[in-house]
Amino acid sequence: MNAGYESIYLDETQCVGCTTCMQRCPTQAIRVRDGKAVIIRDRCVVCGECIHVCPHHAMKAKVDSLDEVLGQHKYTIALPAPSLYGQFPGIHTRAPILEGLCRIGFDQVFEVAEAAEAMSAVIHRELRSGSIPHPIITTACPVILRVVRIRFPSLLPHLLNYRSPMEIAARWSKRLAAEKTGLALEDIGCVFISPCPAKCASAKAPLGTLKAALTGIVSIAEVAPRLSAVIGDLDDHEREAHSGPMGIGWAMSGGQSTAVMEPNHLAASGMENIIRILEALENGKLSNVDLVELNACYPGCVGGALTVENPFIAKARILRLMRHIGPVLPSGGCPTDDMRWEKKPEASHALRLDPDLSRAMEMMEEIRELTGTLRGMDCGACGSPTCRAFAEDVVSGRTELKNCVFLSRAPEGDAPSGKKG
Amino acid sequence: MTAITRTYQVPGNDFARAGEASGHIKRILKELGFSPEMIRRVAITTYEAEINMVIHAGGGTVTATISPQAVAVVFEDHGPGIPDLELAMQAGWSTAPQNIRDLGFGAGMGLPNIQKYSDVFEIKTAVGQGTTLSVTIFAEGKEPI
Numbered sequence: 125m126n127a128g129y130e131s132i133y134l135d136e137t138q139c140v141g142c143t144t145c146m147q148r149c150p151t152q153a154i155r156v157r158d159g160k161a162v163i164i165r166d167r168c169v170v171c172g173e174c175i176h177v178c179p180h181h182a183m184k185a186k187v188d189s190l191d192e193v194l195g196q197h198k199y200t201i202a203l204p205a206p207s208l209y210g211q212f213p214g215i216h217t218r219a220p221i222l223e224g225l226c227r228i229g230f231d232q233v234f235e236v237a238e239a240a241e242a243m244s245a246v247i248h249r250e251l252r253s254g255s256i257p258h259p260i261i262t263t264a265c266p267v268i269l270r271v272v273r274i275r276f277p278s279l280l281p282h283l284l285n286y287r288s289p290m291e292i293a294a295r296w297s298k299r300l301a302a303e304k305t306g307l308a309l310e311d312i313g314c315v316f317i318s319p320c321p322a323k324c325a326s327a328k329a330p331l332g333t334l335k336a337a338l339t340g341i342v343s344i345a346e347v348a349p350r351l352s353a354v355i356g357d358l359d360d361h362e363r364e365a366h367s368g369p370m371g372i373g374w375a376m377s378g379g380q381s382t383a384v385m386e387p388n389h390l391a392a393s394g395m396e397n398i399i400r401i402l403e404a405l406e407n408g409k410l411s412n413v414d415l416v417e418l419n420a421c422y423p424g425c426v427g428g429a430l431t432v433e434n435p436f437i438a439k440a441r442i443l444r445l446m447r448h449i450g451p452v453l454p455s456g457g458c459p460t461d462d463m464r465w466e467k468k469p470e471a472s473h474a475l476r477l478d479p480d481l482s483r484a485m486e487m488m489e490e491i492r493e494l495t496g497t498l499r500g501m502d503c504g505a506c507g508s509p510t511c512r513a514f515a516e517d518v519v520s521g522r523t524e525l526k527n528c529v530f531l532s533r534a535p536e537g538d539a540p541s542g543k544k545g
Numbered sequence: 546m547t548a549i550t551r552t553y554q555v556p557g558n559d560f561a562r563a564g565e566a567s568g569h570i571k572r573i574l575k576e577l578g579f580s581p582e583m584i585r586r587v588a589i590t591t592y593e594a595e596i597n598m599v600i601h602a603g604g605g606t607v608t609a610t611i612s613p614q615a616v617a618v619v620f621e622d623h624g625p626g627i628p629d630l631e632l633a634m635q636a637g638w639s640t641a642p643q644n645i646r647d648l649g650f651g652a653g654m655g656l657p658n659i660q661k662y663s664d665v666f667e668i669k670t671a672v673g674q675g676t677t678l679s680v681t682i683f684a685e686g687k688e689p690i
Binding site (some may be wrong): 275277278280403406407408409471473475476477478479481482484485486488489 | 546571575581582588592593658662
């Protein structure tokens with residue numbers, strides 16, 4: 125169980141040490157050391173903000189390459205995230221996209237939206253069963269579980285303890301494909317086409333699942349251009365789709381709440397917003413709400429760091445697509461008895477200064493004292509995101525005091541925070 | 546080290562800043578490594594008490610004393626005081642005006658919740674002089690919420 129799985133990495137040749145990612149990281153999980161960004165793994169929630177904001181494209185998601193995953197198994201199933209449907213202009217049905225995935229090398233396609241739709245019905249009943257204390261917090265966005273473990277561990281009991289739709293889709297489609305082809309389960313590959321790096325981390329190092337059925341993850345960013353090249357000729361294709369509109373709606377903030385038919389819900393997206401909502405929940409607020417749907421990306425998965433289209437354009441396309449979906453026949457055989465996590469995620473201690481409480485208290489006072497001597501400009505030149513974080517890094521032995529440009533420049537006898545004249 | 550003390554000035558009627566002091570205390574406890582259950586109880590009690598000061602008392606002073614065994618927080622204000630404390634301790638009773646309720650505050654659960662989630666609860670109030678509320682939450686206190 126490793127939240128720090130390295131699904132985001134730095135391309136050192138591109139990084140100029142500009143501090144943009146460090147200043148924007150919502151969990152202060154990045155430092156700049158020796159002119160290069162460094163990710164503190166146990167504080168990283170894999171939200172992908174650094175990938176979004178890096179002006180030099182040095183922060184990258186570690187995903188599989190399409191050619192790699194297509195050669196690994198005898199039979200390979202594509203599992204497209206619903207957000208994929210919003211990436212292409214001039215496409216009015218899913219058929220060209222689903223058929224296109226087969227044309228670029230997959231043997232079969234199974235919509236993750238179909239799993240989301242099946243889960244919606246199960247979660248609808250879960251909300252009324254009382255087995256999880258309300259408000260229930262959704263976990264389809266894998267960042268949420270990571271943020272709660274690290275910053276809000278007291279809210280762990282409120283998490284919806286269900287596997288992600290991509291993992292359910294993998295388990296479901298693998299079983300169906302084994303029946304259809306006669307192949308062994310290990311000969312069948314299940315590849316998720318992902319809008320974000322968090323889903324990669326969740327698949328490679330799942331927190332609630334012991335052994336993932338997913339075998340690979342590729343990014344929408346890699347798949348979209350290849351699909352674009354083939355779908356132009358597939359406009360009139362009549363390939364069958366199996367998900368109704370509700371499952372597809374999970375691509376946008378609020379879509380899951382609508383799909384599980386919970387009118388008394390709150391849907392928030394974007395890291396800053398979800399952290400505020402979690403703070404309020406921790407303070408005992410929002411107790412009159414039954415379901416809290418949270419997505420790290422704004423406005424939902426369509427805003428993921430590995431997508432190519434503007435999130436609002438993608439959202440508009442998906443909403444249009446949802447309106448035009450006729451009656452569908454689900455695949456059948458959904459593993460409804462296999463949807464829950466099989467292990468409980470534990471609280472993380474990533475914020476703790478020291479395992480020994482007395483020592484942690486001493487450090488807390490040293491940090492406070494040191495912070496008082498700093499300028500408070502949060503300039504970031506030292507390689508820490510704020511003066512407070514710098515003080516913590518100094519006291520924890522992760523950096524040296526001389527890295528503060530103001531302290532090292534101040535002439536002797538001149539207080540570093542004092543103004544001249 | 547035996548204890549850490551922090552003092553915060555809470556401005557009255559400033560709802561944009563309401564919750565800063567309790568948020569800061571919560572952050573300290575997380576960095577010190579207290580249990581999630583204890584932190585949740587401190588979060589609820591201190592947030593409610595801070596909001597009470599903002600709504601009813603024109604602000605005041607919050608002093609938190611953190612030791613390995615417990616967190617003790619004193620909320621002192623020089624507001625109007627509470628004329629009928631027994632009534633104020635009843636769940637659902639509130640004097641908050643409608644404009645405050647419209648902001649989502651003033652449901653009348655403040656004091657009852659603070660008492661429910663704290664291990665030691667003391668309140669002294671005098672009409673026209675102000676209110677001093679002291680709460681203590683032990684590291685190994687009440688059952689998890």
